[in-house]
Amino acid sequence: MIEQILQDSISTSLNSLYNINIEPSSIVLQATKKEFQGDFTLVVFPFVKQAKKSPEQVASELGESLKNSVDMISDYNVVKGFLNISIADDYWIRFVNHNYHNDAFGIKQAQPNDSSIVVEYSSPNTNKPLHLGHIRNNLLGWSISQLLASNGAHVKKVNLVNDRGIHICKSMLAWLRYGNGETPESSGLKGDHLVGKYYVVFDKYYKEEIKQLVSEGMSEDDAKRQAPLMIEAQEMLKKWEEGDSEVRALWEKMNNWVYAGFDQTYQKMGVGFDKIYYESDTYLLGKELVQKGLDTNVLFKKEDGSVWCDLTGEGLDEKLLLRKDGTSVYMTQDLGTALLRHNDFNANQLIYVVGNEQDYHFKVLKLILRKLGFDWSDKVYHLSYGMVELPNGKMKSREGTVVDADDLMEEMVKTAQMMCEEHGKNTDMSPEEKSELYHMLALGALKYFILKVDPTKNMLFNPEESIDFNGNTGPFIQYTHARIRSIIKKGEECDSVQMPAQLNEKEREVVKVLHNLPGLIESAAQNYSPAMVANYAYDLAKTFNSFYQDTPILKEADSNIRCFRLQLCQMVAHAIKNSMNVLGIKVPERM
RNA sequence: GGUUCCGUAGCUCAGCUGGAUAGAGCAACUGCCUUCUAAGCAGUAGGUCCUGCGUUCGAAUCGCAGCGGAAUCACCA
Numbered sequence: 215m216i217e218q219i220l221q222d223s224i225s226t227s228l229n230s231l232y233n234i235n236i237e238p239s240s241i242v243l244q245a246t247k248k249e250f251q252g253d254f255t256l257v258v259f260p261f262v263k264q265a266k267k268s269p270e271q272v273a274s275e276l277g278e279s280l281k282n283s284v285d286m287i288s289d290y291n292v293v294k295g296f297l298n299i300s301i302a303d304d305y306w307i308r309f310v311n312h313n314y315h316n317d318a319f320g321i322k323q324a325q326p327n328d329s330s331i332v333v334e335y336s337s338p339n340t341n342k343p344l345h346l347g348h349i350r351n352n353l354l355g356w357s358i359s360q361l362l363a364s365n366g367a368h369v370k371k372v373n374l375v376n377d378r379g380i381h382i383c384k385s386m387l388a389w390l391r392y393g394n395g396e397t398p399e400s401s402g403l404k405g406d407h408l409v410g411k412y413y414v415v416f417d418k419y420y421k422e423e424i425k426q427l428v429s430e431g432m433s434e435d436d437a438k439r440q441a442p443l444m445i446e447a448q449e450m451l452k453k454w455e456e457g458d459s460e461v462r463a464l465w466e467k468m469n470n471w472v473y474a475g476f477d478q479t480y481q482k483m484g485v486g487f488d489k490i491y492y493e494s495d496t497y498l499l500g501k502e503l504v505q506k507g508l509d510t511n512v513l514f515k516k517e518d519g520s521v522w523c524d525l526t527g528e529g530l531d532e533k534l535l536l537r538k539d540g541t542s543v544y545m546t547q548d549l550g551t552a553l554l555r556h557n558d559f560n561a562n563q564l565i566y567v568v569g570n571e572q573d574y575h576f577k578v579l580k581l582i583l584r585k586l587g588f589d590w591s592d593k594v595y596h597l598s599y600g601m602v603e604l605p606n607g608k609m610k611s612r613e614g615t616v617v618d619a620d621d622l623m624e625e626m627v628k629t630a631q632m633m634c635e636e637h638g639k640n641t642d643m644s645p646e647e648k649s650e651l652y653h654m655l656a657l658g659a660l661k662y663f664i665l666k667v668d669p670t671k672n673m674l675f676n677p678e679e680s681i682d683f684n685g686n687t688g689p690f691i692q693y694t695h696a697r698i699r700s701i702i703k704k705g706e707e708c709d710s711v712q713m714p715a716q717l718n719e720k721e722r723e724v725v726k727v728l729h730n731l732p733g734l735i736e737s738a739a740q741n742y743s744p745a746m747v748a749n750y751a752y753d754l755a756k757t758f759n760s761f762y763q764d765t766p767i768l769k770e771a772d773s774n775i776r777c778f779r780l781q782l783c784q785m786v787a788h789a790i791k792n793s794m795n796v797l798g799i800k801v802p803e804r805m
Numbered sequence: 806g807g808u809u810c811c812g813u814a815g816c817u818c819a820g821c822u823g824g825a826u827a828g829a830g831c832a833a834c835u836g837c838c839u840u841c842u843a844a845g846c847a848g849u850a851g852g853u854c855c856u857g858c859g860u861u862c863g864a865a866u867c868g869c870a871g872c873g874g875a876a877u878c879a880c881c882a
Contacts, residue, residue, distance in 0.1 A: 242822075255825085259862060259863075296825060339882075379882065518880095539880085547882085570877090572877085573877070601876080639844090671811070672876090673817090683844050684830085694845090741821070749818095749819060749829090752830090759845060764847090766840090767841055
């Protein structure tokens with residue numbers, strides 16, 4: 215890569231001119247700003263002290279030295295302490311000519327010895343359908359996996375389904391009491407929605423019971439604990455843990471409804487997993503670890519029999535790991551599943567895609583693992599993402615302000631259809647092609663809208679803006695791809711032609727953006743940031759559109775130039791496709 | 806109250822390891838379809854980068870303090 219050559223050359227020049235020793239890799243080159251002439255810029259201020267010369271002088275001397283030693287440098291200029299380096303068009307042209315046919319451009323294939331990474335994401339509860347918050351989680355999880363894989367890692371995607379607990383018992387109980395044997399088939403409801411409906415039903419009657427008890431003079435807290443429905447749900451959980459066959463059968467039946475529903479949602483969303491863990495299989499794990507911790511005095515037991523980890527030395531509190539009745543808590547389970555996962559995959563890294571409301575939990579998890587003597591605790595990485603808010607505030611399931619994942623996607627497909635019909639462009643498509651296109655555009659809009667923002671930040675989800683097709687949106691990039699594909703299909707094959715001698719301004723800009731892709735994937739992967747890829751794809755599409763607007767491609771008379779531009783088009787198409795693929799967004803051949 | 810995260814145009818967001826006159830999109834306004842897809846392009850307007858102090862040749866970026874917002878600090882998961 216040209217950057218490395220420049221870095222090496224700068225390093226040796228600094229040494230021979232001023233006796234300054236700097237590692238080539240630590241020399242920072244940046245893209246030259248548009249207002250100035252050049253491709254790469256070196257800021258020379260850091261060197262002026264040691265060089266004992268003015269910034270302008272240092273920059274000029276360096277520029278001259280570089281120009282003499284690197285023949286790819288066509289020119290340089292100096293503005294204050296900025297050395298702007300121009301690269302010869304020949305380099306850019308050959309870059310396109312060598313890479314345009316590579317449809318995996320920018321993507322690194324994992325080699326046998328490359329690192330392996332396990333990514334956990336989604337991790338739903340089985341008592342209600344997926345909502346907007348899950349969508350961000352799923353899209354991020356999938357996209358991070360794609361991103362790391364595209365940067366040459368072996369990635370395994372796992373899902374830990376929270377399939378047991380009091381919340382599921384609530385749905386089960388409500389269904390038994392008020393369901394009249396309703397099934398997904400009889401009701402026409404998706405399984406997860408049906409079960410979610412009874413979760414709401416439970417809450418409704420539960421609240422009525424509380425109200426009743428309070429009006430009879432009970433305190434609110436006592437009422438919450440002593441409401442008959444709650445007591446019954448807890449008995450059900452106890453029966454479940456004892457393995458009661460009736461409860462287990464009902465539990466299995468209703469969970470299977472939910473799984474069927476989830477599968478549909480996942481499929482529509484375009485996400486998937488290599489392995490699915492169920493909490494019912496893993497919730498007892500971790501107890502052994504606690505015992506081991508007690509034996510080695512890492513943990514301690516209180517008088518009532520409960521087991522704790524003292525984290526006050528780390529500036530945190532004491533953390534409960536076993537209740538006084540010996541049952542485990544969330545943390546206990548997570549210690550167990552972490553060990554299980556480490557044993558299952560022996561990966562170099564265990565990534566958990568979980569919202570930032572659990573920052574504390576994961577901080578503690580890592581600490582306890584380390585205290586327990588697992589040196590792999592630093593492989594655990596909590597990929598913490600911000601919450602999704604709505605224009606009128608936060609989503610609250612109790613207040614019915616949740617945005618359901620299925621509804622949202624369906625809504626967006628409808629809108630996509632409307633928009634397409636309005637444009638009236640692809641009237642000759644078959645119904646199947648059309649519906650595929652609508653789905654592709656709808657999900658492209660949704661995914662791009664969510665993934666373009668920095669994962670660590672809270673984001674605002676405005677339903678109206680998310681289905682926009684203009685500007686910085688998924689469909690804008692998809693449209694750019696479709697236009698390019700259309701040109702390529704009309705153009706001739708041209709492999710071995712003579713390349714033009716120089717580029718025009720717009721061509722050079724496009725090539726330079728393309729040139730950045732491999733480095734971008736790398737730093738996006740290092741930052742766990744699909745958003746960087748999204749913004750890159752947008753930048754590329756925008757740069758290409760500007761080129762497309764005033765540079766003829768097929769209409770160019772000179773066949774050499776025409777061929778070069780076609781190659782450039784192909785390369786842009788690949789780069790768009792590959793970066794959108796990292797986001798889990800498909801791009802159409804036409805739209 | 807403790808801890809963590811956040812604060813950039815009317816709105817939604819970029820701005821990666823400090824670098825030149827802080828960038829996009831939406832909304833508003835003005836041009837460009839007889840020509841490779843106008844879901845596009847070109848342009849106008851819009852800024853106390855929350856405030857203050859500090860470090861530095863240089864700060865939206867780093868440090869400290871303050872203000873504002875969010876999350877979290879469960880014998881829930």
